[in-house]
Amino acid sequence: MTLALGCIADDYTGASDLANTLTRCGLRTVQTIGVPSDDLALPEVDAVVVSLKSRSIEAGLAVSRSRAAEKWLRDRGADHVLFKICSTFDSTDAGNIGPVMDALRADSGDAIVLVTPAFPETGRTVYQGNLFVGSVPLNESPLKDHPLNPMHDSNLVRVLARQSRTKIGMVELAVLTRGPDAVRARLAELGGKGFGAVIVDAVFDRDLETIGAVALDHRLSVGASGIGLGLARALVASGRVKSNAPNAVAGAPVGGPAACLAGSCSQATLQQIASAEAVMPVLRLDPAQVVAGKDEVRRALAWAGERLARGPILIASSSTPDQVAALQSRHGRDATGHAIEQAMADIAEGLVQSGVRRLVVAGGETSGAVVDRLRIPGFLVGEEIAAGVPVLRAVGAAGGDMLLALKSGNFGGTEFFSDALKLMR
Numbered sequence: 001m002t003l004a005l006g007c008i009a010d011d012y013t014g015a016s017d018l019a020n021t022l023t024r025c026g027l028r029t030v031q032t033i034g035v036p037s038d039d040l041a042l043p044e045v046d047a048v049v050v051s052l053k054s055r056s057i058e059a060g061l062a063v064s065r066s067r068a069a070e071k072w073l074r075d076r077g078a079d080h081v082l083f084k085i086c087s088t089f090d091s092t093d094a095g096n097i098g099p100v101m102d103a104l105r106a107d108s109g110d111a112i113v114l115v116t117p118a119f120p121e122t123g124r125t126v127y128q129g130n131l132f133v134g135s136v137p138l139n140e141s142p143l144k145d146h147p148l149n150p151m152h153d154s155n156l157v158r159v160l161a162r163q164s165r166t167k168i169g170m171v172e173l174a175v176l177t178r179g180p181d182a183v184r185a186r187l188a189e190l191g192g193k194g195f196g197a198v199i200v201d202a203v204f205d206r207d208l209e210t211i212g213a214v215a216l217d218h219r220l221s222v223g224a225s226g227i228g229l230g231l232a233r234a235l236v237a238s239g240r241v242k243s244n245a246p247n248a249v250a251g252a253p254v255g256g257p258a259a260c261l262a263g264s265c266s267q268a269t270l271q272q273i274a275s276a277e278a279v280m281p282v283l284r285l286d287p288a289q290v291v292a293g294k295d296e297v298r299r300a301l302a303w304a305g306e307r308l309a310r311g312p313i314l315i316a317s318s319s320t321p322d323q324v325a326a327l328q329s330r331h332g333r334d335a336t337g338h339a340i341e342q343a344m345a346d347i348a349e350g351l352v353q354s355g356v357r358r359l360v361v362a363g364g365e366t367s368g369a370v371v372d373r374l375r376i377p378g379f380l381v382g383e384e385i386a387a388g389v390p391v392l393r394a395v396g397a398a399g400g401d402m403l404l405a406l407k408s409g410n411f412g413g414t415e416f417f418s419d420a421l422k423l424m425r
């Protein structure tokens, strides 16, 4: 297998978002969980997205895992590697975008790296180096209340400069609109002045196409699904990849009981849970009891056991920003997040033991904990449920055929859970 594009995603929902975009642009793509073992049979593909759970771990560990993934991808012929980060630049001053970028840049030998989280289809745009979520700057968006990485600065040049050892510059929209050669000239100028990375503005998909064409001159880029779209379209336009991906894998129906788990506390997910209450039984866990080590998992599985045969169910730990802050002040941010993630993984494991084969999970870290617990080594990309969220078909899973949807907390319309289940047959 010779890869046209190698990708390292810092969480599992982000990886499926990117795999979805690449597939839709015509690249045959597979998502793996971690660096695949030698015995995982992968189909012939143009791109592999290696999913890591490295967004909110210690920076040194994120660097070593990302470098191992990079080596695996380069060994399989990937000339270009995309480090997939969140379209809302989820990170803290301790990392992990800057440290991973610095290490991959050193490995790749690139003088300068293009960085953009823009993903216009989901309302993420970058102008003058500032990230907008819909119509508001990042620091005024719901991301200011994220349980693990609250975002308080929309100026990404500043945000990345606090995390990276290199000088961070900017390529503004006015340069981008003059086309690839104008961008190349600006990069040469900035590279000459010692800048090692640039935040690139992008508002429309055509800006991402320009970025993709230029990024292919380099060995590394950093960004969200939007830059994935730019790279994929550039690979097809340059003839390096024949656009031969089927629109999505279909496969035999899986059937059986279906369940949804929500660990995201994003505004979008809170609304989706409220809407789901009209169409399926919803159990709201008591997060304080979970963190205190009380047996919420057993309660949840008993509740589910009484209902699963009659139709889909939803179990949620999600609460409002005030409630999240109150719990974190008692137990600490990381311990709270970890305890709830592990409880969700316990519940997922119990549900699968009870026969669930169709599982929707809301939340990136939550999805990571669940997929790790279910020991699923990889996914093929199926139909798109909402922008950035495909149906996934597990490959190589010990438990046999299974469909999942891993939803970024912020993605999807109000009816997301029922929309997903309609496509997961």
Ligand SMILES: Nc1ncnc2c1ncn2[C@@H]1O[C@H](COP(=O)(O)OP(=O)(O)O)[C@@H](O)[C@H]1O
Binding pocket: 146, 147, 148, 263, 264, 265, 266, 287, 317, 318, 319, 323, 324, 327, 328, 336, 337, 338, 339, 340, 341, 362, 363, 364, 365, 366, 367, 407, 408, 409, 410
């Ligand atoms: N009620 C709650 N209080 C505090 N933290 C919570 C609660 N419910 C879930 N969490 C934690 O919040 C984090 C949500 O992150 P994640 O799953 O990545 O969602 P998103 O996709 O919205 O970023 C996880 O660590 C999860 O365990």
Ligand SMILES: O=C(O)[C@@H](O)C(=O)COP(=O)(O)O
Binding pocket: 011, 013, 014, 015, 017, 018, 085, 086, 087, 088, 090, 119, 224, 225, 363, 364, 365, 388, 407, 408, 409, 410
């Ligand atoms: O780029 C994005 O916004 C998503 O692909 C993503 O990374 C999701 O992260 P979570 O919101 O933590 O699920």
